Amino acid sequence: MTDPIILGTVALDSLETPFGKVKDVIGGSATYASIAASFFSKPGILSIVGKDFPKQNIKLLNEKGVNTQGIATGNKTFRWQGYYEFDMNEAKTIRTELNSLESYKVEIPEDYKNAKYIFLANIDPELQLDVIKTIKKPELIVMDTMNFWIEHKKEQLLKTIDKADLLILNDSEARQLFDTPNLVKAANAALKLHTHAVIIKKGEHGALLFTDNKHFNAPGYPLENIKDPTGCGDSFGGALTGYLAKTQDISEANLRKAVVYGSIIASFNAEDFSVERLKSVNKSDIEKRYKEFKAMREF
Amino acid sequence: MTDPIILGTVALDSLETPFGKVKDVIGGSATYASIAASFFSKPGILSIVGKDFPKQNIKLLNEKGVNTQGIATGNKTFRWQGYYEFDMNEAKTIRTELNSLESYKVEIPEDYKNAKYIFLANIDPELQLDVIKTIKKPELIVMDTMNFWIEHKKEQLLKTIDKADLLILNDSEARQLFDTPNLVKAANAALKLHTHAVIIKKGEHGALLFTDNKHFNAPGYPLENIKDPTGCGDSFGGALTGYLAKTQDISEANLRKAVVYGSIIASFNAEDFSVERLKSVNKSDIEKRYKEFKAMREF
Numbered sequence: 001m002t003d004p005i006i007l008g009t010v011a012l013d014s015l016e017t018p019f020g021k022v023k024d025v026i027g028g029s030a031t032y033a034s035i036a037a038s039f040f041s042k043p044g045i046l047s048i049v050g051k052d053f054p055k056q057n058i059k060l061l062n063e064k065g066v067n068t069q070g071i072a073t074g075n076k077t078f079r080w081q082g083y084y085e086f087d088m089n090e091a092k093t094i095r096t097e098l099n100s101l102e103s104y105k106v107e108i109p110e111d112y113k114n115a116k117y118i119f120l121a122n123i124d125p126e127l128q129l130d131v132i133k134t135i136k137k138p139e140l141i142v143m144d145t146m147n148f149w150i151e152h153k154k155e156q157l158l159k160t161i162d163k164a165d166l167l168i169l170n171d172s173e174a175r176q177l178f179d180t181p182n183l184v185k186a187a188n189a190a191l192k193l194h195t196h197a198v199i200i201k202k203g204e205h206g207a208l209l210f211t212d213n214k215h216f217n218a219p220g221y222p223l224e225n226i227k228d229p230t231g232c233g234d235s236f237g238g239a240l241t242g243y244l245a246k247t248q249d250i251s252e253a254n255l256r257k258a259v260v261y262g263s264i265i266a267s268f269n270a271e272d273f274s275v276e277r278l279k280s281v282n283k284s285d286i287e288k289r290y291k292e293f294k295a296m297r298e299f
Numbered sequence: 300m301t302d303p304i305i306l307g308t309v310a311l312d313s314l315e316t317p318f319g320k321v322k323d324v325i326g327g328s329a330t331y332a333s334i335a336a337s338f339f340s341k342p343g344i345l346s347i348v349g350k351d352f353p354k355q356n357i358k359l360l361n362e363k364g365v366n367t368q369g370i371a372t373g374n375k376t377f378r379w380q381g382y383y384e385f386d387m388n389e390a391k392t393i394r395t396e397l398n399s400l401e402s403y404k405v406e407i408p409e410d411y412k413n414a415k416y417i418f419l420a421n422i423d424p425e426l427q428l429d430v431i432k433t434i435k436k437p438e439l440i441v442m443d444t445m446n447f448w449i450e451h452k453k454e455q456l457l458k459t460i461d462k463a464d465l466l467i468l469n470d471s472e473a474r475q476l477f478d479t480p481n482l483v484k485a486a487n488a489a490l491k492l493h494t495h496a497v498i499i500k501k502g503e504h505g506a507l508l509f510t511d512n513k514h515f516n517a518p519g520y521p522l523e524n525i526k527d528p529t530g531c532g533d534s535f536g537g538a539l540t541g542y543l544a545k546t547q548d549i550s551e552a553n554l555r556k557a558v559v560y561g562s563i564i565a566s567f568n569a570e571d572f573s574v575e576r577l578k579s580v581n582k583s584d585i586e587k588r589y590k591e592f593k594a595m596r597e598f
Contacts, residue, residue: 087480181386183503184523204482205504208521217595219516222507224483256598296516297596299555 002044002067004245005112006034006238007131008121009078009101010047010057010071013274015091016083019227025274026057027080029121029144032231033238035278036265037119038064039286040242044112046131048104050076060279069109074100088229089203106130117245120164121234122146125157132163140196140250142166144237150177158193165196166255168237174200183208197255199240201233209259211252218259219297221267221289228273232266235278239265264289301343301366303544304411305333305537306430307420308377308400309346309356309370312573314390315382318526324573325356326379328420328443331530332537334577335564336418337363338585339541343411345430347403349375359578368408373399387528388502405429416544420533421445424452424459431462439495439549441465443536449476457492464495465554467536473499482507496554498539500532508558510551517558518596520566520588527572531565534577538564563588 008030014023030047037043044067051073061068076099082091106127116139120128128143143164149157150173157177161167167190169177174186183200187210190198200208202220209216240262247254264286271277307329313322329346336342343366350372360367375398381390405426415438419427424444431440442463448456449472456476460466466489468476473485482499486509489497499507501519508515539561546553563585570576 182523182525184521188523202504205501206516206518215521215595216598217505217518217521218598219505219518219596222483222514222516224481224487226481253598260598294598296514297518299515299517299552299559299593 001114002042002111003115004037004041004043004117004119004241005046005070005115005131005135006030006037006043006119006121006241007046007106007128008033008123008234010045010049010053011078011080012053013230014079014081015228015230017088017228018084018086020273022273026060027230027274028078029123029231029234031061031275032234032269033119033121033241034061034066035064035275036235036238036269037242037245038066039239039265039281039283040246040261042067043238043242044070044109044115046070046106046108046112048072048074048100050074050100053077060275067111070107070112072104072107074103076100084229088226091230106134108134116140117241118142119237119241120144120160121237125149125153125160129156129160129163132160139248140165140244142168142237142241144168144233145173147173147176161190161193161195166199167195167197168199168201168233170201170203170233199259201236203229203232207236207259207263209255211255214252216256216259218256218263219293221263221293222296223267223270226270229270231275232269235269236262236266260290260293261286264293300413301341301410302414303336303340303342303416303418303540304345304369304414304430304434305329305336305342305418305420305540306345306405306427307332307422307533309344309348309352310377310379311352312529313378313380314527314529316387316527317383317385319572321572325359326529326573327377328422328530328533330360330574331533331568331577332418332420332540333360333365334363334574335534335537335568336541336544337365338538338564338580338582339545339560341366342537342541343369343408343414345369345405345407345411347371347373347399349373349399352376359574366410369406369411371403371406373402375399383528387525390529405433407433415439416540417441418536418540419443419459419463420536424448424456428455428459428462431459438547439464439543441467441536441540443467443532444472446472446475460489460492460494465498466494466496467498467500469500469502469532498558500535502528502531506535506558506562508554510554513551515555515558517555517562518592520562520592521595522566522569525569528569530574531568534568535561535565559589559592560585563592
């Protein structure tokens with residue numbers, strides 16, 4: 001069965017980092033998230049591409065076990081052009097072309113409607129809300145967003161958050177959305193919005209999981225060689241949701257494991273451009289890194 | 300026996316944070332470090348104050364079990380004036396008056412000379428080197444520094460690092476000293492300088508411990524209310540060295556515990572101005588927080 005369902009963008013990215021340059025490579029939040037989820041379960045994408053989208057990219061997703069039935073075809077694929085400076089902490093955008101995303105209306109394949117795990121990756125919060133309304137009996141709705149929506153569609157974003165169970169934000173988004181420099185305060189504010197749990201991603205510093213009375217602090221993996229951080233946040237959310245869909249267990253203890261698997265897949269993703277590294281990662285690589293995560297925090 | 304020995308500044312600080320303002324309160328790297336160490340062992344300070352230094356501050360240190368025999372008296376106490384902005388990540392200096400520190404020559408009381416654990420808190424690296432030369436048979440020399448010395452006395456600083464066993468830096472200092480944005484690369488560069496271990500402090504994001512083949516990732520404690528972060532790094536290093544002096548065990552496994560105790564004392568320190576919070580912390584507070592540190596990283 002197709003589960004989780006992943007809504008987000010499928011894109012053609014052109015970008016430069018201090019370690020190289022790529023043009024028109026596969027990118028987008030749903031791409032990274034679904035490949036990341038595919039290590040644990042059988043995800044289905046909801047997105048749109050254009051007629052210019054190379055067939056081999058769809059083939060790559062299918063080879064990873066990703067259901068692409070929910071990828072609509074419009075005129076031209078969403079494109080992002082950007083670069084990273086020396087410290088690679090923040091993507092700088094040169095140009096965003098929404099293209100077919102501008103008129104995208106979500107249409108959900110019958111196959112997807114019984115899915116229990118939903119990951120609403122970064123995309124317009126109104127589209128995220130449309131998907132929430134369509135899934136019959138969701139067990140867990142995970143959502144991500146970005147500063148653009150906080151700045152331009154805050155009201156709609158808060159409506160969507162109200163319907164989600166697990167909110168994922170990065171640290172600067174959490175500070176911005178809840179207007180406080182203190183991440184604990186931001187997390188507490190988020191927990192008041194009907195969310196069951198909040199995860200704050202901190203890039204190389206790991207991730208924090210907050211639930212009602214508990215706090216989990218996941219480390220970042222100490223990467224010596226980072227080539228391209230694009231899609232790390234999406235990979236994190238996708239792997240996390242994929243792991244939850246596989247284990248069908250949303251207890252706090254299992255959410256912790258899901259956060260660690262999210263961090264692991266994100267750490268692999270940063271090691272090469274686009275989805276190159278994720279193409280070759282296998283289960284034993286993942287389990288090896290899981291053991292390393294355990295070992296580096298024991299005391 | 301007096302052990303560890305802590306070299307650093309004893310100061311009168313005047314500062315403002317979004318949560319209040321204090322004037323001429325006790326501060327300085329050796330003050331924070333020695334009070335932090337006093338929870339675990341019997342530290343002795345090496346420093347200098349002026350005739351203007353209030354007697355009750357010395358009394359406070361003595362009440363905490365800190366040996367103050369090694370505090371010389373000069374003309375006027377070192378003073379620092381600064382403030383923190385809303386995010387409290389970085390101290391901004393308004394004024395530094397070196398005063399009696401300018402002509403300070405370290406004189407080590409006989410009592411101190413057999414100490415095995417040395418913490419060279421932030422101070423001129425030439426003074427740090429003087430102390431290294433005087434202690435008879437040190438078991439472990441821990442040293443801290445700051446960006447000022449990296450910028451103004453890099454050559455002397457590198458000489459001192461060469462004689463130290465455990466180097467503590469914060470993340471921006473590590474990046475600056477080793478000229479790389481990547482903390483793993485910075486740590487590897489530091490390990491090549493004859494150091495046995497390197498700790499990179501990351502403020503609210505915790506601390507990283509690097510030894511030859513191992514990596515430990517200590518979380519930051521999720522503080523909702525931070526009043527004044529002054530002295531957190533010094534408290535970290537002092538508590539860490541105090542714990543090592545108590546346990547007389549410098550294995551990697553015990554260094555991990557020392558890092559956690561360092562983080563715990565630093566987290567208490569941020570909860571109030573100057574050393575106010577450290578005055579009232581007791582052993583059961585510390586052990587309670589130790590358990591919380593364990594619980595928040597289990598998966």
